Amino acid sequence: MVRVEFLGPIQKEALELDISNLNELAKILQGDAEVSDWLESCAVALNDTLVTSLEAPLKDGDKISLLPPVCGG
Amino acid sequence: MLSLYTGPLDVPTILKEWYEEEHKSNYGAYIPFVGTVRSEDEIDGLSFDVYEPILESWFSSWQEKAKAKGAKIKMAHSKGDVMLHESSYIAAVFSPKRRVALEFINEFVEDFKASAPIWKYDLRDGQRIYAKDRSTAISGSGLLA
Numbered sequence: 001m002v003r004v005e006f007l008g009p010i011q012k013e014a015l016e017l018d019i020s021n022l023n024e025l026a027k028i029l030q031g032d033a034e035v036s037d038w039l040e041s042c043a044v045a046l047n048d049t050l051v052t053s054l055e056a057p058l059k060d061g062d063k064i065s066l067l068p069p070v071c072g073g
Numbered sequence: 074m075l076s077l078y079t080g081p082l083d084v085p086t087i088l089k090e091w092y093e094e095e096h097k098s099n100y101g102a103y104i105p106f107v108g109t110v111r112s113e114d115e116i117d118g119l120s121f122d123v124y125e126p127i128l129e130s131w132f133s134s135w136q137e138k139a140k141a142k143g144a145k146i147k148m149a150h151s152k153g154d155v156m157l158h159e160s161s162y163i164a165a166v167f168s169p170k171r172r173v174a175l176e177f178i179n180e181f182v183e184d185f186k187a188s189a190p191i192w193k194y195d196l197r198d199g200q201r202i203y204a205k206d207r208s209t210a211i212s213g214s215g216l217l218a
Binding site: 022025026039041044045050051052065067073 | 121124126162185188189204207212215
């Protein structure tokens, strides 16, 4: 299982999903009305490292984080 | 050094601590930036969420860049609520010479605004409202869209 966390202002509980790559996650989240509007502006981290490709393979116990637009300071 | 505090920063204490830590380290310049919450748009204050694992790795990468220039960065940030005229952010660069520190603090704060995983909310009438219009999508966003 892979854990998917939604950070900052995204009001959504973490998901536990049986998926093997980020393409599968994209399809699931695009169909989720709670989160689909955020996807365009969210960065994605795999085990706390930002990723730039959907092809990264996922394994059991991985953590994916969605990071919406930021504003520190 | 990256320090996170719940609530507002004790600015005089932090600046003094950093000065005392480094004033014998042979840095000729200590350039701090202090961010203070201003009164605007009828807010009562600001509030912050911080995602620490990625903030720490982002900060480490900047510490390495500073080291390559013979400099050092320190940063303090608040979590939770910070009211008007209190401070939520301090960044400082120590370097042998002034010019490197002045340039570096600018680059660092710019990237901080664009990349550090911190989310800001306006506190207004007892509500905590995401500052969406003032926020910046991290480079590479939209991968799942």
